[in-house]
Amino acid sequence: MDDPGHRPEFRVLGPFEVRVHDRPLELGGPRIRTLLALLVAHGGRVTAVSALADALWGMDAPPDTHRTVRTYMSRVRRSLAPVATALGAPDLLVTHATGYALRLSPDVLDSREFERLVADARETAADPVTASAKLSRALALWRGDAYEDFAGIPALLAETRRLHGLRLGAIEDRVDADLASGAGEALIGELTALSEQHPGHERLWGQLMTALYRAGRQADALDAFTRARAVLVEEFGLDPSPRLTEIHRRVLDNDPRLLPAGSGPAHPVAERATATAVRNDLPGDIADFAGREAELARLLAVRAGVARTAPTAVVIEAIDGMAGIGKTTLAIHAAHRLAGDYPDARLFLDLHGHTSGQPPVTPAAALDTLLRALGVPAEKIPHDADARAALWRAELAGRSALVVLDNAADAAQVRPLLPGSPGTLLLITSRRRLLDLEPARVLSLDVLPEADAIALFTGIVADDRLADDPDGVREVVELCGHLPLAIRIAAARLRSRPVWTVRHLAGRLRQATRPLAELSAGDRSVAAAFALSYRQLDPARQRMFRLLGLNPGPDVDVPAAAALAGTTAAEAERLLESLVDDHLLQQPVTGRFRFHDLVRQHARTTALAEEPEPARRAALRRLVGFHLHTGHRGSRLLDRQHPPIDVGEPPAGCVPAPLADDAAAMSWFDVNHECVLAARQAAEDAGWDTSVWQLAWTLDNFHYRRGYLQANITSWLAGLAAAERLRDVAVRARAHRRLGLVYGPFGKPAEALHHLNRSLVLTGEIGDTLGQAGVHFVLALHWINEKDDERALGHATSALELYRALGDPKWEARAFSMIGACQSRLGRHREARAQAEAGLALCREREDVYGEADALDSLATIARESGHHGDALGRSREALALWRHLDNTYRQAGTLAAIGDAHRALDECDRARDAWHQAIELYRAHNLHPAADEIEKRSADLGLVRPAEDP
Structure with a gap:
């Protein structure tokens, strides 16, 4: 213009x-x-x-x-x-x-x-x-x-x-700035009004105390501290911070550092005391310090370490951890315990690496402050940063000093401040791992163990309400994620509200729409602490952090994160590892990454606020696509007999994980099972019905191998609902058939029969012969479980005829085995054995390992029914070896139960007990308690219950 x-x-x-x-x-x-x-x-x-x-x-x-x-x-x-x-x-x-x-x-x-x-x-x-x-x-x-x-x-x-x-x-x-320019009395009126308007802002109280002291009103400055402490405790449940307590101490001591630069001391006594006193800038110790015994012991062991290394080395301890983890608290507490070993100086400097509204202190400015603290006159401090660093090292030479550098941004900020001679202990705290600070020993803090978290909470609240509800206390610290800052804020809120119960506080934390909003008191906030860490990331790391907040699963690996962000695996790994170094992400095992629960909440809130809705939706599409396409390949590797479904092409920017063989597929599913389930739920919430039923299909083989029947039921019920919304009759028929297969072993035969009959009707409507054969096969299994072998034989025969009509020899072979098992239970042992052996031969000819194991189980049943228990045991052992090769723990349990039966029939009671016990453990592990209960009853009836501690 x-x-x-x-x-x-x-x-x-x-x-x-x-x-x-x-x-x-x-x-x-x-x-x-x-x-x-x-x-x-x-x-x-x-x-x-x-x-x-x-x-x-x-x-x-x-x-x-x-x-x-x-x-x-x-x-x-x-x-x-x-x-x-x-x-x-x-x-x-x-x-x-x-x-x-x-x-x-x-x-x-x-x-x-x-x-x-x-x-x-x-x-x-x-x-x-x-x-x-x-x-x-x-x-x-x-x-x-x-x-x-x-x-x-x-x-x-x-x-x-x-x-x-x-x-x-x-x-x-x-x-x-006005105080630094020498102002004092002129600010009192403004600061009095501000501190009344914002009583939770300790910085204003500290400024008011300084202005009052400079005006010669020492008593009023002390009274301001008393009022500040009363307000903080009564209204916010907080004790004065170490910084405000330090100003109070300086007012009491007539400390000349509260006066403008170049002014004389407030009192002649103070001048003499300053000339002889040891410089001690440490903030007040933490009265309610709790836990951290191992970490504190390591820091206190410096005493012995200094005795050994003082002739040759400086001792540097770098304490890192996520926001709110208690780094500064530990450093100050340890410093007070160690202070007596460092008689020449105890210095504390906040480097403002992560402080709201303040840029990090430059190394030059930090050196200026530290040199003044050691008594170096301002006119003798060089302007050049390197010269200041050299003077700092020279001033420390020969002194026994303890220096705490709090809130460091990175190693570059700290490196010029490192002492050069022995006798100095340097404690550094940072939210970022200072891995490139070569001389330092790194101490990374995790959240508190439960006992320490409870001790911290109870130490702050300190009243009878806690004794009445120990479970409520445990729930509160759990909802706080065992994070010290969150625990302190929650405890302060409870302490300041006498009418609240512990259960009420737990309810507020549990039911809050935005749980982090409950973890705020005065100017202390867990969300604000996380936000500072987030804002100091570069744009690429900020975006990855936000998108990870959209991940519905409990954790993520590199390929999934790459799909979520639409980037390469190498770039995703770089960003993930960097977020781990920033303590915004955890790495519980190599290659897998997860959030602390409270950080996850903050990441999701940030994504909803800053990531446009189309970008969020596209990222979730890529992640769902990653689990679908990787899982589809894995499911095909687990069972090549089933015809595949068409899942199309992966979304742009999504590269499925490579899986070499069925072992790799089982390993991938084992590790990512909860993530795939979460992806299916996310697809359901987003209205992506095709992905919903396709993910149910993808998980089916793995669920069956592991015996995760409840998870399979949940997935296929969602898949059935999706198919009904899509009006896809073929998918509805498939979903009903799979539900019929799962409900039977789960102990719900009526539901199983309902779904199988619906599937039979639907496959007939659309002329799906292969689907009809599959339904008859599952119906045969159903009636076997219901002890109706005539009906089972009829359905198994129908399945065999349909498979023959389709020219499908692999399923024809499995039908043979099924028919053999039915005939054996009907007393037709010779005919049964012929059918099952024919099925076994066909499966071996076609290298159908699953069908071979199934046929061996049928032959074991036939041998047992005809009284040949030694033969039954041999066949079951062959089948067990194949089920273990296939890593099918569900079928292993059934075969182990049969092995136990064979041993019992051979009067080998100890071996029967061991086999049954293994079967029970597998069934219990997969929540198949009816099957486990049946075996336990069988063993109990025969006096073979396994003792609690078997020698």
């Missing part, structure tokens, strides 16, 4: 208005203004029509809301026409398939200008006068509360709170 002084302005830092040529623009009625405010708040991102409608009407939306919203948006476009003309833009309002976005340059929005000025001021923090001027200019843009006209609009609440938080942070930064 030719005249930037008259550019259009969108003002949200007060009453909402749009100005053109320095005059307010007439925008229209309240709903038009609300729609425009929402678009402005969303900062160029697309706002869905449904979100706009919800903001206008909530639950009282009129019919055809989408059309009504479009009408209003046309009025918004007309209202903004003068702005577009002034900016030389054809249109500011952009229409998308799902909603609308407002295309604005940042320089026309006062909130963006405010944020820019604040960021610029923080870059000049080393010059407090300049920083204060810039911050004052930024704060002058505020004319009231942000979006003042829209206090009742929930959709604007998050942006309003964000802007108010930034405003308060800028005020605090400006006060710090």
Whole structure:
């Protein structure tokens, strides 16, 4: 524009208005203004029509809301026409398939200008006068509360709170700059009002205490601390932080460091004391410290280590872990325990590697602070960073010093601060693993064990409510993920609310729509701690973090993560490993990655807020496709006899995992079973019905081998519902048949028969001969289980005839074995043996290992029924070897039960007991308790119950 002084302005830092040529623009009625405010708040991102409608009407939306919203948006476009003309833009309002976005340059929005000025001021923090001027200019843009006209609009609440938080942070930064410039008494009135308005902000209390002390009002400064502590305890359930406690101690000690630079000490006694006292910057110790015995023991063992290594080495301990894990707490606690061994200095410096609203301290600035702490006059500190580092090493030479560097951003920030001579212990804390800090020993913290988590919680609450409900306490710390910060906040909330019970707190955490919102007290928040870690990632890692929050499974491997992000496996592995180093992701075993439960919640919330809906949907499509296509290949490897289904091509960006053979397939399913189940549920939730039934088919062979009957029932019920929605009769018939196969062994014969009869009818309707043969085969199994061998024989014979008509010898062979088993139970042993041996020969000829094992089981049954128990035992052992080769634990259990029967018939009771016990364990492992109970009853009737401890 030719005249930037008259550019259009969108003002949200007060009453909402749009100005053109320095005059307010007439925008229209309240709903038009609300729609425009929402678009402005969303900062160029697309706002869905449904979100706009919800903001206008909530639950009282009129019919055809989408059309009504479009009408209003046309009025918004007309209202903004003068702005577009002034900016030389054809249109500011952009229409998308799902909603609308407002295309604005940042320089026309006062909130963006405010944020820019604040960021610029923080870059000049080393010059407090300049920083204060810039911050004052930024704060002058505020004319009231942000979006003042829209206090009742929930959709604007998050942006309003964000802007108010930034405003308060800028005020605090400006006060710090004023204090650094020498101000004191002039700030008291402003800080008194601010501390009353924001009683949970300890930084304001500390600034007020400093200003009062500088004004010569030491007693008032101490009284301010008393009021701050009372408010923090009573209203927020928090003790004063170590930083505020340290200011209090300095006021008590008349510490000259509270005075402006260059001022004399507050009291002559303080000057003499300062000249002789040991420098001790450590914050106060943690009164309710709990757990960490092993970690603390390692740090305290430094005493012995120093005695051995002092002649040659500096001792450096780098403590890392996720946000809220208790790194600083442990470092301070250990430092106090070790302080007596370091008589020359005990220094503490927050490097602000992860501090909201503050950039990390530069190495040069950190060295300046540390050198001053050692008594080096300001005029003797070099300007050059390397020269400062050399002076720091020289000043430490010959001293016995303990230095705590808290909240390091990375190794590059810390490396210039490393001492060069023995006698110094350096404790460093960081959210990132400082693996490239070569001299350091790394101590990575995990969440607390249950006993320590409970001890921390009970130590903070410290009242009788806990003794009445130990299970509730256990549930609370579990819901907090055993994370110390979360436990501290939950305990503080309970302590500050005497009418709450432990069970009530657990219920709030368990039932909250956004559980992380419950883990917030005052200015302490688990979500805020995670958000800081997230914001310091580069865009690629941020995107991977967000997308992992959409993963419905319990964990993820590299190929699945690559599919989720639509990237290569190499890039996915790089990003995953980097997130592990940032302690935003865990790696419980090599190659698999998972979130801490609370971090998972934060990742999902972040994805919903920042990842566009089409991108979220595409990512989930790729992940579901990955599990479908990998699982489909695996299922085909497990049983090549079944005809495959057509699953099409994988989605773009999805590369299925390679599986070499059936062993690799079983291994993949074993590790990824819960993930595939979660993918099926996600497909069901998304309405992808074809994927739902295809995933049920994909899991079927694995479920049968492992005896996961309940999981198979759940999958096929979902598959049947999906097929009904698709009106696909063939898939409905298949789903009914598989449900009929599973319900029988699960102890529900009526349900099994219902599904099999439905499948028989449906296959007849569509002329599916192969499907009909399969139903008859399963019906034969059903009637065998129901002890009706005549019916079983009839269905087995029908299956054989249909398989012969189709020219399907592999299933013809399995039908032979089935017929043999039925005839044997009917007393036709010779005919039965001939049928089963014919089936066995055909299976061996066609290398059908599954069918061969099945035939051997049938021959064992025939031998047992005809009284040839030695032959039965031999056949069962052959079958067991094949079931183990196939890794089919479900069929192993049945064969082991038969082996036990054979041993019992041969009066080999100990061997019978062992075989039955193995069968029972396998059945119990797969929740097949009716089958296990039957074997236990059999053994109990014969006095062969296995003792609890078998020698």
